[in-house]
Amino acid sequence: MLFSAYNAQEGLDLFSIHAPDIVVTDINMPNMDGIQMVKKIRKMRQDTKIIVTTAFNDEEYFIRAIDAKVDSFIKKPIDPYKLLEAIEKNAIDAIHKREIDEKSKLIDLILNNSVGDAVIAVDVNGNVIFMNPTAQYIIGCLVEHAHGRPISEMFTIKNDYNNETFTLKSFIRDEVVDLTNHILMLPGGQLLTIYGYTSPIRDHNNGFIGVAIIFQDLNKLKQAQERLSYQRERFISVLIHDLKTPLIAISGYARRLLLGKAKSDEEKLKVVNNIKDISEHLLNTIEDTSCLLKEKADLRTFIPEHLQFDKILTMAVINCLPAMESRGLSLTLNNYEGVHHCGIRHITLAGDQRQLINMIENLLSNATKYAKSSIWVNYDKEDVSVRLTVTDDGPGIDEGYIDKIFDPYYQVPGSIKGTGLGLYSVKKVVENHKGFICVKSHINVGSTFEVSLPCDP
Ligand code: ADP
Secondary structure, three states: OOOOOOOHHHHHHHHHHHOOOEEEEEOOOOOOOHHHHHHHHHHHOOOOEEEEEEOOOOHHHHHHHHHOOOOEEEEOOOOHHHHHHHHHHHHHHHHHHHHHHHHHHHHHHHHHHHOOOEEEEEEOOOEEEEEOHHHHHHHOOOHHHHOOOEHHHHOEEEEOOOOOEOOHHHHOOOOOEEOOOEEEEOOOOOEEEEEEEEEEEEOOOOOEEEEEEEEEEHHHHHHHHHHHHHHHHHHHHHHHHHHHHHHHHHHHHHHHHHOOOOOOHHHHHHHHHHHHHHHHHHHHHHHHHHHHHHHHHHOOOOOOEEEEHHHHHHHHHHHHHHHHHHOOOEEEEOOEEOOOOOOOOOOEEEEOHHHHHHHHHHHHHHHHHHOOOEEEEEEEEEOOEEEEEEEEOOOOOOHHHHOOOOOOOOOOOOOOOOOOOHHHHHHHHHHHOOOEEEEEEEOOOEEEEEEEEEOOO
Protein backbone atom coordinates (compact mmCIF):
# COMPACT_ATOMS: atom_id res chain seq x y z
CA MET A 1 0.00 0.00 0.00
CA LEU A 2 1.14 3.53 -0.72
CA PHE A 3 0.49 6.51 1.58
CA SER A 4 1.46 10.07 0.68
CA ALA A 5 1.90 13.12 2.90
CA TYR A 6 2.36 16.80 2.14
CA ASN A 7 4.67 17.66 4.99
CA ALA A 8 6.84 16.01 7.66
CA GLN A 9 4.19 16.13 10.43
CA GLU A 10 1.60 14.53 8.20
CA GLY A 11 4.22 11.94 7.21
CA LEU A 12 4.90 11.14 10.87
CA ASP A 13 1.17 10.84 11.65
CA LEU A 14 0.72 8.41 8.76
CA PHE A 15 3.82 6.49 9.83
CA SER A 16 2.56 6.07 13.39
CA ILE A 17 -0.64 4.47 12.02
CA HIS A 18 0.69 2.29 9.18
CA ALA A 19 4.40 1.78 10.04
CA PRO A 20 5.36 1.18 6.37
CA ASP A 21 8.39 -0.85 5.30
CA ILE A 22 9.80 1.91 3.05
CA VAL A 23 9.70 5.72 3.33
CA VAL A 24 10.68 8.05 0.47
CA THR A 25 11.08 11.63 1.65
CA ASP A 26 12.36 14.99 0.54
CA ILE A 27 14.98 16.58 2.75
CA ASN A 28 13.72 20.11 2.49
CA MET A 29 10.23 20.51 3.92
CA PRO A 30 8.35 23.28 5.75
CA ASN A 31 8.32 23.30 9.61
CA MET A 32 10.39 20.14 10.10
CA ASP A 33 13.19 19.03 7.79
CA GLY A 34 13.45 15.50 6.39
CA ILE A 35 16.34 14.48 8.67
CA GLN A 36 14.38 15.43 11.82
CA MET A 37 11.48 13.35 10.52
CA VAL A 38 13.76 10.39 9.77
CA LYS A 39 15.10 10.50 13.35
CA LYS A 40 11.56 10.40 14.73
CA ILE A 41 10.65 7.53 12.38
CA ARG A 42 13.71 5.59 13.55
CA LYS A 43 12.47 5.90 17.14
CA MET A 44 9.15 4.31 16.11
CA ARG A 45 10.55 1.57 13.90
CA GLN A 46 14.25 0.75 13.58
CA ASP A 47 14.13 -1.33 10.43
CA THR A 48 12.08 0.85 8.06
CA LYS A 49 14.04 1.49 4.88
CA ILE A 50 14.45 5.23 4.27
CA ILE A 51 15.21 6.80 0.89
CA VAL A 52 15.98 10.54 0.90
CA THR A 53 15.72 12.73 -2.18
CA THR A 54 17.90 15.81 -2.03
CA ALA A 55 19.12 18.71 -4.08
CA PHE A 56 21.70 19.57 -1.42
CA ASN A 57 25.28 18.86 -2.03
CA ASP A 58 26.18 19.97 1.40
CA GLU A 59 28.51 17.70 3.39
CA GLU A 60 26.89 18.76 6.68
CA TYR A 61 23.53 17.46 5.45
CA PHE A 62 24.99 14.14 4.34
CA ILE A 63 26.66 13.60 7.71
CA ARG A 64 23.37 14.28 9.52
CA ALA A 65 21.55 11.94 7.12
CA ILE A 66 24.10 9.17 7.66
CA ASP A 67 23.78 9.72 11.43
CA ALA A 68 20.04 9.28 11.13
CA LYS A 69 20.72 5.98 9.29
CA VAL A 70 19.25 6.87 5.91
CA ASP A 71 19.42 3.81 3.65
CA SER A 72 19.62 5.44 0.17
CA PHE A 73 19.99 8.91 -1.41
CA ILE A 74 18.51 10.04 -4.71
CA LYS A 75 19.80 13.28 -6.14
CA LYS A 76 17.38 15.82 -7.54
CA PRO A 77 16.22 16.25 -10.25
CA ILE A 78 14.89 12.75 -9.67
CA ASP A 79 15.61 10.15 -12.30
CA PRO A 80 12.49 7.91 -12.04
CA TYR A 81 14.50 4.80 -12.99
CA LYS A 82 17.03 5.46 -10.21
CA LEU A 83 14.17 5.98 -7.74
CA LEU A 84 12.50 2.73 -8.81
CA GLU A 85 15.81 0.92 -8.57
CA ALA A 86 16.36 2.22 -5.01
CA ILE A 87 12.80 1.26 -3.99
CA GLU A 88 13.22 -2.21 -5.46
CA LYS A 89 16.53 -2.81 -3.69
CA ASN A 90 15.17 -1.61 -0.34
CA ALA A 91 11.96 -3.60 -0.79
CA ILE A 92 13.95 -6.80 -1.39
CA ASP A 93 16.03 -6.08 1.76
CA ALA A 94 12.87 -5.39 3.79
CA ILE A 95 11.18 -8.60 2.63
CA HIS A 96 14.32 -10.58 3.31
CA LYS A 97 14.60 -9.11 6.81
CA ARG A 98 10.94 -9.81 7.54
CA GLU A 99 11.38 -13.45 6.46
CA ILE A 100 14.44 -13.83 8.68
CA ASP A 101 12.61 -12.19 11.63
CA GLU A 102 9.62 -14.50 11.21
CA LYS A 103 11.85 -17.55 10.92
CA SER A 104 13.87 -16.60 13.98
CA LYS A 105 10.67 -15.90 15.97
CA LEU A 106 9.44 -19.37 15.03
CA ILE A 107 12.75 -21.01 15.93
CA ASP A 108 12.74 -19.10 19.23
CA LEU A 109 9.21 -20.30 19.95
CA ILE A 110 10.05 -23.90 19.11
CA LEU A 111 13.25 -23.95 21.16
CA ASN A 112 11.89 -22.07 24.16
CA ASN A 113 8.34 -23.37 24.40
CA SER A 114 7.81 -26.53 22.44
CA VAL A 115 10.90 -28.67 22.74
CA GLY A 116 10.87 -31.08 25.68
CA ASP A 117 14.57 -31.86 25.21
CA ALA A 118 17.34 -29.79 26.76
CA VAL A 119 19.07 -27.67 24.09
CA ILE A 120 22.38 -25.89 24.73
CA ALA A 121 24.46 -24.09 22.12
CA VAL A 122 28.14 -23.25 22.52
CA ASP A 123 30.51 -21.28 20.31
CA VAL A 124 33.72 -22.70 18.82
CA ASN A 125 35.52 -22.00 22.10
CA GLY A 126 32.97 -24.00 24.08
CA ASN A 127 31.34 -20.93 25.69
CA VAL A 128 27.57 -21.08 26.23
CA ILE A 129 25.53 -18.93 23.82
CA PHE A 130 22.06 -20.42 24.34
CA MET A 131 20.13 -22.62 26.79
CA ASN A 132 16.43 -23.41 26.50
CA PRO A 133 14.22 -23.58 29.63
CA THR A 134 14.48 -27.41 29.84
CA ALA A 135 18.28 -27.21 29.84
CA GLN A 136 18.21 -24.43 32.46
CA TYR A 137 15.94 -26.59 34.64
CA ILE A 138 18.09 -29.74 34.31
CA ILE A 139 21.40 -27.94 34.79
CA GLY A 140 19.95 -25.73 37.52
CA CYS A 141 21.41 -22.55 36.04
CA LEU A 142 19.76 -19.59 34.33
CA VAL A 143 20.91 -18.69 30.84
CA GLU A 144 21.84 -15.18 32.08
CA HIS A 145 24.40 -16.75 34.42
CA ALA A 146 25.62 -19.35 31.95
CA HIS A 147 25.98 -17.05 28.94
CA GLY A 148 29.62 -16.66 27.85
CA ARG A 149 30.89 -19.17 30.40
CA PRO A 150 32.70 -22.37 29.34
CA ILE A 151 30.41 -25.38 29.09
CA SER A 152 32.88 -27.33 31.26
CA GLU A 153 31.83 -25.13 34.23
CA MET A 154 28.20 -26.24 33.78
CA PHE A 155 28.76 -30.00 33.63
CA THR A 156 30.99 -32.79 32.39
CA ILE A 157 29.87 -35.76 30.34
CA LYS A 158 31.16 -39.30 30.72
CA ASN A 159 30.60 -42.33 28.54
CA ASP A 160 28.87 -44.93 30.73
CA TYR A 161 30.49 -47.88 28.87
CA ASN A 162 34.17 -46.98 28.94
CA ASN A 163 34.08 -44.31 31.70
CA GLU A 164 35.81 -41.86 29.32
CA THR A 165 35.19 -38.20 30.15
CA PHE A 166 34.46 -35.81 27.29
CA THR A 167 37.04 -33.09 26.85
CA LEU A 168 36.13 -29.75 25.32
CA LYS A 169 37.78 -30.95 22.09
CA SER A 170 35.66 -34.07 21.88
CA PHE A 171 32.60 -31.83 22.18
CA ILE A 172 33.48 -29.00 19.85
CA ARG A 173 33.61 -31.09 16.73
CA ASP A 174 32.29 -30.39 13.28
CA GLU A 175 30.33 -33.66 13.27
CA VAL A 176 27.45 -35.31 15.10
CA VAL A 177 28.46 -37.02 18.35
CA ASP A 178 26.16 -39.69 19.80
CA LEU A 179 25.46 -39.23 23.52
CA THR A 180 23.39 -42.40 24.03
CA ASN A 181 23.92 -43.83 27.52
CA HIS A 182 26.11 -41.06 28.78
CA ILE A 183 26.32 -39.68 32.28
CA LEU A 184 26.09 -35.95 32.86
CA MET A 185 27.85 -34.81 36.02
CA LEU A 186 26.75 -31.55 37.61
CA PRO A 187 29.17 -29.47 39.74
CA GLY A 188 27.26 -30.48 42.91
CA GLY A 189 28.05 -34.16 42.19
CA GLN A 190 24.58 -35.06 40.88
CA LEU A 191 24.67 -37.69 38.13
CA LEU A 192 22.07 -37.85 35.34
CA THR A 193 21.75 -40.59 32.75
CA ILE A 194 21.14 -38.83 29.47
CA TYR A 195 20.19 -39.70 25.93
CA GLY A 196 21.10 -37.30 23.14
CA TYR A 197 23.68 -36.01 20.69
CA THR A 198 25.73 -32.99 19.73
CA SER A 199 25.32 -31.38 16.35
CA PRO A 200 27.51 -28.77 14.59
CA ILE A 201 26.04 -25.29 13.97
CA ARG A 202 27.00 -23.74 10.63
CA ASP A 203 26.55 -20.18 9.34
CA HIS A 204 25.18 -19.16 5.92
CA ASN A 205 28.55 -19.86 4.29
CA ASN A 206 28.60 -23.32 5.83
CA GLY A 207 31.33 -22.23 8.27
CA PHE A 208 31.49 -24.12 11.59
CA ILE A 209 30.48 -21.65 14.34
CA GLY A 210 29.57 -23.83 17.29
CA VAL A 211 27.82 -26.89 18.60
CA ALA A 212 24.28 -27.65 19.75
CA ILE A 213 23.99 -30.20 22.55
CA ILE A 214 20.58 -31.85 22.75
CA PHE A 215 19.65 -34.36 25.42
CA GLN A 216 16.94 -35.81 27.64
CA ASP A 217 17.22 -36.66 31.32
CA LEU A 218 16.42 -40.39 31.27
CA ASN A 219 16.00 -40.54 35.07
CA LYS A 220 13.19 -37.96 34.90
CA LEU A 221 11.60 -39.74 31.94
CA LYS A 222 11.71 -43.05 33.84
CA GLN A 223 10.29 -41.45 36.99
CA ALA A 224 7.43 -39.86 35.01
CA GLN A 225 6.64 -43.19 33.32
CA GLU A 226 6.69 -45.04 36.66
CA ARG A 227 4.44 -42.41 38.23
CA LEU A 228 1.99 -42.63 35.35
CA SER A 229 1.86 -46.40 35.43
CA TYR A 230 1.33 -46.33 39.23
CA GLN A 231 -1.51 -43.84 38.77
CA ARG A 232 -3.01 -45.94 35.98
CA GLU A 233 -2.91 -49.09 38.13
CA ARG A 234 -4.55 -47.17 40.99
CA PHE A 235 -7.27 -45.95 38.66
CA ILE A 236 -7.93 -49.49 37.41
CA SER A 237 -8.09 -50.89 40.95
CA VAL A 238 -10.51 -48.11 42.03
CA LEU A 239 -12.61 -48.82 38.93
CA ILE A 240 -12.64 -52.57 39.64
CA HIS A 241 -13.76 -51.78 43.18
CA ASP A 242 -16.50 -49.48 41.85
CA LEU A 243 -17.77 -52.19 39.52
CA LYS A 244 -17.35 -55.13 41.89
CA THR A 245 -19.20 -53.69 44.91
CA PRO A 246 -22.55 -53.15 43.15
CA LEU A 247 -22.26 -56.48 41.32
CA ILE A 248 -21.81 -58.31 44.63
CA ALA A 249 -24.93 -56.53 45.93
CA ILE A 250 -26.91 -57.42 42.78
CA SER A 251 -25.91 -61.08 42.96
CA GLY A 252 -26.76 -61.11 46.71
CA TYR A 253 -30.26 -59.76 46.03
CA ALA A 254 -30.77 -62.24 43.14
CA ARG A 255 -29.73 -65.13 45.41
CA ARG A 256 -32.18 -63.93 48.07
CA LEU A 257 -34.96 -64.14 45.51
CA LEU A 258 -33.89 -67.57 44.24
CA LEU A 259 -33.65 -68.99 47.75
CA GLY A 260 -37.15 -67.70 48.41
CA LYS A 261 -35.97 -65.50 51.26
CA ALA A 262 -38.22 -62.66 50.10
CA LYS A 263 -41.61 -64.03 51.05
CA SER A 264 -44.30 -61.45 50.41
CA ASP A 265 -44.92 -59.71 47.10
CA GLU A 266 -43.94 -56.45 48.78
CA GLU A 267 -40.57 -57.90 49.84
CA LYS A 268 -39.96 -59.34 46.37
CA LEU A 269 -40.77 -55.98 44.80
CA LYS A 270 -38.34 -54.25 47.18
CA VAL A 271 -35.53 -56.66 46.22
CA VAL A 272 -36.19 -56.20 42.48
CA ASN A 273 -36.26 -52.42 42.95
CA ASN A 274 -32.91 -52.57 44.76
CA ILE A 275 -31.44 -54.59 41.88
CA LYS A 276 -32.78 -51.99 39.42
CA ASP A 277 -31.35 -49.02 41.40
CA ILE A 278 -27.93 -50.58 41.82
CA SER A 279 -27.76 -51.59 38.13
CA GLU A 280 -28.65 -48.04 37.08
CA HIS A 281 -25.96 -46.62 39.36
CA LEU A 282 -23.49 -49.09 37.90
CA LEU A 283 -24.39 -48.05 34.36
CA ASN A 284 -23.91 -44.39 35.34
CA THR A 285 -20.44 -45.15 36.70
CA ILE A 286 -19.51 -46.91 33.45
CA GLU A 287 -20.97 -44.05 31.38
CA ASP A 288 -19.12 -41.36 33.44
CA THR A 289 -15.83 -43.22 33.15
CA SER A 290 -16.13 -43.72 29.42
CA CYS A 291 -17.02 -40.02 28.99
CA LEU A 292 -13.97 -38.99 30.99
CA LEU A 293 -11.66 -41.28 29.05
CA LYS A 294 -13.06 -39.90 25.79
CA GLU A 295 -12.61 -36.35 27.11
CA LYS A 296 -8.98 -37.20 27.88
CA ALA A 297 -8.44 -38.51 24.33
CA ASP A 298 -10.19 -35.40 22.90
CA LEU A 299 -7.65 -33.15 24.64
CA ARG A 300 -5.13 -34.18 22.01
CA THR A 301 -7.11 -32.53 19.22
CA PHE A 302 -6.97 -28.78 19.76
CA ILE A 303 -9.11 -26.86 17.26
CA PRO A 304 -8.88 -23.12 17.97
CA GLU A 305 -11.48 -20.65 16.71
CA HIS A 306 -12.42 -17.08 17.53
CA LEU A 307 -14.69 -17.21 20.59
CA GLN A 308 -16.60 -14.96 22.97
CA PHE A 309 -15.60 -15.93 26.47
CA ASP A 310 -18.85 -14.86 28.17
CA LYS A 311 -20.86 -17.07 25.80
CA ILE A 312 -18.67 -20.08 26.57
CA LEU A 313 -18.98 -19.41 30.28
CA THR A 314 -22.77 -19.05 30.10
CA MET A 315 -23.08 -22.36 28.22
CA ALA A 316 -20.95 -24.19 30.80
CA VAL A 317 -22.81 -22.62 33.75
CA ILE A 318 -26.22 -23.49 32.29
CA ASN A 319 -25.11 -27.11 31.87
CA CYS A 320 -24.13 -27.25 35.53
CA LEU A 321 -27.19 -25.46 37.00
CA PRO A 322 -29.37 -28.59 37.47
CA ALA A 323 -26.69 -30.29 39.60
CA MET A 324 -26.24 -27.10 41.69
CA GLU A 325 -29.99 -26.75 42.15
CA SER A 326 -30.38 -30.36 43.19
CA ARG A 327 -27.83 -29.73 45.96
CA GLY A 328 -29.61 -26.48 46.89
CA LEU A 329 -26.51 -24.38 46.21
CA SER A 330 -26.58 -20.68 45.40
CA LEU A 331 -24.55 -19.37 42.44
CA THR A 332 -23.16 -15.84 42.31
CA LEU A 333 -21.81 -14.76 38.95
CA ASN A 334 -19.74 -11.56 38.87
CA ASN A 335 -21.50 -10.43 42.07
CA TYR A 336 -25.01 -11.13 40.74
CA GLU A 337 -27.10 -14.10 41.74
CA GLY A 338 -27.90 -16.49 38.86
CA VAL A 339 -26.78 -16.37 35.22
CA HIS A 340 -28.88 -13.46 33.99
CA HIS A 341 -26.20 -10.80 34.37
CA CYS A 342 -23.49 -12.97 32.89
CA GLY A 343 -22.37 -10.85 29.92
CA ILE A 344 -20.32 -8.10 31.51
CA ARG A 345 -18.59 -7.27 28.27
CA HIS A 346 -17.38 -9.14 25.29
CA ILE A 347 -14.04 -10.79 25.84
CA THR A 348 -12.78 -12.57 22.77
CA LEU A 349 -10.04 -15.12 22.45
CA ALA A 350 -8.67 -17.86 20.19
CA GLY A 351 -9.57 -21.19 21.74
CA ASP A 352 -11.12 -24.62 21.41
CA GLN A 353 -14.80 -24.19 22.33
CA ARG A 354 -15.43 -27.79 23.38
CA GLN A 355 -12.30 -27.90 25.54
CA LEU A 356 -13.03 -24.56 27.22
CA ILE A 357 -16.65 -25.49 28.06
CA ASN A 358 -15.37 -28.77 29.40
CA MET A 359 -12.75 -27.07 31.55
CA ILE A 360 -15.28 -24.69 33.14
CA GLU A 361 -17.76 -27.55 33.65
CA ASN A 362 -15.09 -29.61 35.43
CA LEU A 363 -14.29 -26.73 37.81
CA LEU A 364 -18.00 -26.07 38.42
CA SER A 365 -18.79 -29.73 38.95
CA ASN A 366 -16.03 -30.02 41.58
CA ALA A 367 -17.34 -26.86 43.28
CA THR A 368 -20.85 -28.37 43.15
CA LYS A 369 -19.55 -31.60 44.67
CA TYR A 370 -17.80 -29.90 47.57
CA ALA A 371 -19.62 -26.60 48.28
CA LYS A 372 -21.59 -26.36 51.52
CA SER A 373 -24.05 -23.74 50.32
CA SER A 374 -22.50 -21.31 47.79
CA ILE A 375 -20.46 -21.06 44.62
CA TRP A 376 -18.99 -17.80 43.28
CA VAL A 377 -17.82 -17.42 39.68
CA ASN A 378 -15.98 -14.28 38.62
CA TYR A 379 -14.32 -13.35 35.38
CA ASP A 380 -12.75 -10.24 34.00
CA LYS A 381 -10.25 -9.04 31.46
CA GLU A 382 -6.82 -7.82 32.50
CA ASP A 383 -4.78 -6.49 29.60
CA VAL A 384 -4.47 -9.43 27.24
CA SER A 385 -5.73 -12.16 29.53
CA VAL A 386 -9.06 -13.26 30.87
CA ARG A 387 -9.07 -14.27 34.54
CA LEU A 388 -11.70 -16.73 35.75
CA THR A 389 -12.17 -17.77 39.37
CA VAL A 390 -14.44 -20.52 40.69
CA THR A 391 -14.84 -20.42 44.47
CA ASP A 392 -16.75 -22.71 46.83
CA ASP A 393 -17.34 -22.81 50.58
CA GLY A 394 -16.48 -26.50 50.79
CA PRO A 395 -14.03 -28.38 53.05
CA GLY A 396 -10.92 -27.03 51.26
CA ILE A 397 -7.89 -29.07 50.22
CA ASP A 398 -5.03 -29.92 52.54
CA GLU A 399 -1.82 -28.11 51.55
CA GLY A 400 0.01 -31.45 51.25
CA TYR A 401 -2.25 -32.55 48.39
CA ILE A 402 -2.46 -29.32 46.36
CA ASP A 403 0.53 -30.22 44.14
CA LYS A 404 -0.93 -33.62 43.30
CA ILE A 405 -4.57 -32.84 42.48
CA PHE A 406 -3.76 -32.04 38.83
CA ASP A 407 -2.04 -35.43 38.31
CA PRO A 408 -3.99 -37.94 36.22
CA TYR A 409 -6.12 -40.38 38.26
CA TYR A 410 -5.20 -38.66 41.54
CA GLN A 411 -7.89 -38.44 44.20
CA VAL A 412 -7.31 -36.95 47.64
CA PRO A 413 -7.77 -39.73 50.21
CA GLY A 414 -11.26 -39.67 51.69
CA SER A 415 -12.69 -37.37 49.00
CA ILE A 416 -16.04 -37.79 47.25
CA LYS A 417 -15.84 -40.54 44.61
CA GLY A 418 -14.64 -39.49 41.19
CA THR A 419 -12.12 -40.56 38.59
CA GLY A 420 -9.24 -38.24 39.38
CA LEU A 421 -9.25 -37.05 35.77
CA GLY A 422 -11.25 -33.82 36.09
CA LEU A 423 -8.49 -31.47 37.21
CA TYR A 424 -5.95 -33.24 35.01
CA SER A 425 -8.04 -32.37 31.95
CA VAL A 426 -8.56 -28.81 33.28
CA LYS A 427 -4.78 -28.42 33.44
CA LYS A 428 -4.34 -29.85 29.93
CA VAL A 429 -6.93 -27.42 28.48
CA VAL A 430 -5.22 -24.49 30.22
CA GLU A 431 -1.85 -25.63 28.82
CA ASN A 432 -3.32 -26.06 25.32
CA HIS A 433 -4.46 -22.43 25.55
CA LYS A 434 -1.07 -21.24 26.90
CA GLY A 435 -2.69 -20.13 30.14
CA PHE A 436 -2.06 -20.57 33.88
CA ILE A 437 -4.00 -22.19 36.71
CA CYS A 438 -3.58 -21.92 40.46
CA VAL A 439 -5.51 -22.95 43.57
CA LYS A 440 -6.00 -21.19 46.87
CA SER A 441 -7.62 -23.32 49.52
CA HIS A 442 -8.28 -23.09 53.26
CA ILE A 443 -9.47 -26.03 55.33
CA ASN A 444 -13.13 -25.60 56.36
CA VAL A 445 -13.37 -22.30 54.46
CA GLY A 446 -13.30 -23.33 50.80
CA SER A 447 -11.30 -23.42 47.59
CA THR A 448 -10.70 -21.02 44.70
CA PHE A 449 -9.47 -22.24 41.33
CA GLU A 450 -8.07 -19.36 39.24
CA VAL A 451 -7.49 -19.69 35.50
CA SER A 452 -5.82 -17.04 33.29
CA LEU A 453 -6.03 -17.43 29.53
CA PRO A 454 -4.57 -15.17 26.85
CA CYS A 455 -7.31 -13.15 25.10
CA ASP A 456 -7.59 -10.45 22.46
CA PRO A 457 -6.52 -6.95 23.60
P1 ADP B 1 -12.35 -36.32 40.81
O1 ADP B 1 -13.08 -36.62 39.55
O2 ADP B 1 -11.93 -37.54 41.53
O3 ADP B 1 -13.03 -35.30 41.66
P2 ADP B 1 -10.47 -34.24 40.11
O4 ADP B 1 -9.25 -34.36 39.26
O5 ADP B 1 -11.57 -33.37 39.63
O6 ADP B 1 -10.96 -35.72 40.36
O7 ADP B 1 -10.02 -33.74 41.54
C1 ADP B 1 -8.88 -34.31 42.17
C2 ADP B 1 -9.00 -34.18 43.68
O8 ADP B 1 -9.00 -32.79 44.01
C3 ADP B 1 -10.31 -34.74 44.23
O9 ADP B 1 -10.06 -36.04 44.74
C4 ADP B 1 -10.69 -33.79 45.33
O10 ADP B 1 -10.29 -34.31 46.57
C5 ADP B 1 -9.89 -32.54 45.11
N1 ADP B 1 -10.76 -31.39 44.75
C6 ADP B 1 -10.99 -30.92 43.49
N2 ADP B 1 -11.79 -29.83 43.55
C7 ADP B 1 -12.07 -29.61 44.83
C8 ADP B 1 -12.83 -28.61 45.53
N3 ADP B 1 -13.48 -27.65 44.90
N4 ADP B 1 -12.88 -28.69 46.89
C9 ADP B 1 -12.21 -29.67 47.55
N5 ADP B 1 -11.47 -30.63 46.94
C10 ADP B 1 -11.39 -30.61 45.61
